[in-house]
Amino acid sequence: MRQLFKPVQPAIHPERDQASYAEQLPSLPLMPYVYCYWQLSSLPALSQPFVYRVVADGCIDLFFHTRQPEAMYVMGFSTTYTEFPLDNPFNYIGVRFLPAAFPSLFRVDAASLTDRFEPLDAVVPALASGLTSVVAGLHDLSELSPVLDQYLTTILAQKTPATDNRLLHALDLILHAGGNLRLERDLQAGVSPRQLRRLFDFYIGDTPKTFSKVVRFQQLLHTIPTADSLRAGKTFYDAGYYDQAHFIKEFKTMYGLPPTIALP
Incomplete structure (x- = not known):
């Protein structure tokens, strides 16, 4: 991982x-x-x-x-x-x-x-x-x-650490996609959505959708963007945000500041 x-x-x-x-x-x-x-x-x-x-x-x-x-x-x-x-x-x-x-x-x-x-x-x-x-x-x-x-x-x-292989497969799919995937279509982990939700609740702490949002947010931070590059290059589209307002709202929720202030 x-x-x-x-x-x-x-x-x-x-x-x-x-x-x-x-x-x-x-x-x-x-x-x-x-x-x-x-x-x-x-x-x-x-x-x-x-x-x-x-x-x-x-x-x-x-x-x-x-x-x-x-x-x-x-x-x-x-x-x-x-x-x-x-x-x-x-x-x-x-x-x-x-x-x-x-x-x-x-x-x-x-x-x-x-x-x-x-x-x-x-x-x-x-x-x-x-x-x-x-x-x-x-x-x-x-x-x-x-x-x-x-x-x-x-x-x-x-100890013998025990993690359900179906959860590990789902995590692998989310991480390989950088959190940018359609869960209903792309997250095929050999388990029903309800069972997968239970696995994520126990091992991660929230839903596959919320975990994917965090992965997408972290993927963006890892690229070390600047506020200017985000505005000019629309990097947030590449990360899977569907528009600028969606990106700013989600970024502020997870970071505590708007990207124009948080990023250099």
């Missing part, structure tokens, strides 16, 4: 935002499940509260403040953007799971987390306590990455 889907979040500019953001790949055995580990931290010069915008990316994330590792959270599939006002100073570490991976590993109904974040100890208590014990006292991504690798690899060795 990671060859077809590379979730993008808004760039952090240290000089402007007085914060830094970094990502690091997991170890090879975890790559089918974990897209990346990430760190979001304030710079010493931070002089005012920082609002971090998370855009819809189809993933489920775990995250915690390194000064409070016992307070871990899990954020589910998002159909829209989310803003987090952060106090000074802050230093967050996260684990971004690829679509369907978290429910496959921990048998959590993804729909119960859609458009919300919850304390991890209320969702997967054993994972919360285990992670807290191994990350306590560590503050840098370079230190935490191998620790997370080791802990999650141990969990993987003890």
Whole structure:
């Protein structure tokens, strides 16, 4: 999946935002499940509260403040953007799971987390306590990455991740099409629409249609367009939006800003 889907979040500019953001790949055995580990931290010069915008990316994330590792959270599939006002100073570490991976590993109904974040100890208590014990006292991504690798690899060795092959086939069709397909005609996964909806609810957190919208939005972000190129080249048509108003509305819903402001 990671060859077809590379979730993008808004760039952090240290000089402007007085914060830094970094990502690091997991170890090879975890790559089918974990897209990346990430760190979001304030710079010493931070002089005012920082609002971090998370855009819809189809993933489920775990995250915690390194000064409070016992307070871990899990954020589910998002159909829209989310803003987090952060106090000074802050230093967050996260684990971004690829679509369907978290429910496959921990048998959590993804729909119960859609458009919300919850304390991890209320969702997967054993994972919360285990992670807290191994990350306590560590503050840098370079230190935490191998620790997370080791802990999650141990969990993987003890489990047999179960994902319905019909769901995987449907995801493959959506990702290959960049989210731009007619579901009734093109999404033939050997399962009835009702059954497919149930599979998407459990493993993804929403419908095939909503997931396709997020994939299409992320596909557009991945091309790094500019506001001028979108206006001149009508790139949104290539991405599957049927007109400019449709594109702007959907972009603003998932990003939180209109493309003329969000894009360079």
